[in-house]
Amino acid sequence: MKYILSILAKLLILGISLVALASCQDEIEPEIEIDMDGIVSNDPVAQSIVAVATKDGSTDNIIDRSSCTTVIFPIAGIFEDEEQVFQTLTEVEALGAGALEVDWVFPFNVILFDHTEITLNDEDELETIQDGCIEGGSDPDNECIDFIYPFTIQVFDTRTENVDSREITSDREAYNTFTSSVLITTIEYPVRMIDATGNTLEAFTNEELTNIITNAANSCDEQDIIEFEEIFEEELRMLFKSTDWEVSFYESDSVENTSLFSGYTLRFNEDMTLQSQGAEVVEGEWDIELSDTAKSVSIEFDTEEEPLVLLNENWTITEHTQTQITLEYQDPEEGTKRLQLSSN
Template sequence: MKNWILVFFIAIGVMFISCQEEERELIDPNVDNTIPRNSQLASLMKSVVTHDGSFDDIVDQGHCFSIKLPYRILLNGEEVLISSSADYQRISVTDIVEIQFPVIIVESNHHENLVENITELEGFINNCIPNDDDIECIDFVYPILLSTFDSNSNRFETIEIGHDSQMFNFMSGINETTSISINYPIKLVLHNGVGVAAQHNTELLNEIIDAASICDENDG
């Protein structure tokens, strides 16, 4: 019986070491799939998940934020509920639009702010930077698994990312002691609905660069 117990604990130990080695391989700084904190890929990934607020500019005139749905406007004096992106197709540049305050706006960093009146809204509009860093032409398909290693605590961790805001906050919070890597393959979707896949860092970098170079941004 003691021999069987000894064999059991040896087997558990071997499995534990093997799992650690597998995770270590995913984020070994010498492996191509590691993403340095200040690398071009890390910067572009953050740009992809920066909130694009240009889709509702016909209402709020601020490309660096959007108004959180649902909310109401007066469209040529008639009250209209804006509950989906499709509702913006009903509005033309010649229409008279009045936002019914208060509304909540979502900024480029995904932070939300309550706006009580047109004066407050104009303050946010004036703070928008022309041609900001957001990449509107390609999006991640979630969930995405990331592996991390903290050299201070010597701790490995796998994190599931399920939304742009979560990815943005994660990429913004990476410190100098943390190494990250993506658990490939991952999927992305282009602005025209075509799906693409990346098997490693170089493919992901090229897909983002290619997408950003062939479509128009709405940050004028």
């Protein structure tokens, strides 16, 4: 049977009609090699195609911390002690750093790198996938170029000995076709692709297609980010550094003392030093810290004098906009402190 299949593959690649192909099955000829244009799953061109067609799961890493899985919406999570149902990734991203505080509710469904869908029943199953997922641009998928679908292929199935023409319309179809060990394919060129910069490229041979895909690999930032704390920390640092701030509200143990800070301006510097400009300039230091449950800013002025010494705490950031930051500190002796900074 092996030599018959080899003949069939050769004839397919040469474009001989199905009638002629069928008549050749009755002839016994010496075994021949598959023509170089016939693609099998371990060929470089097939592996290049599979790299492009592999499912990229990096867009929703804020949820699953894995570029090897793509969450299927809707998905439920507990945020601020209430269960919410998120219909889209946009709704999750709208939480900003708050997305790190969501306790996701299992089970939920995901799509794997090979386009199969599975159900994750608990945190352990997700962690197993996370531990086995290669991140940071070293993963096997090529996210810097995409196929412009559809494109057409001729397929010889070595199980059924059937030849047919197929239109590939998606990454899932391309992945399943070119990873199959029982299919021999030829591509009807040209095949069009689009790279990360928006340029359209055309391939007219297997060699050209392989070269285009290979050259595109690692040519863009694949954004396989799984640790988001540093990103949100930097965003908050940029907010504090963006302008000078005034104390627009200060309260300690339910007693408001905003007037104490009249005439004072706070400046958060790039080198993490801090300055208060009032009757005199007072120096200090500041820093941002982000955890899975809270985001905070530490303020430490080099003084024991009021009112600035009242700001020397590790404040929890409860709300923030480009013009206003709301902070809170739980003091075991003095009760709750509340502080609001507004751009001047």
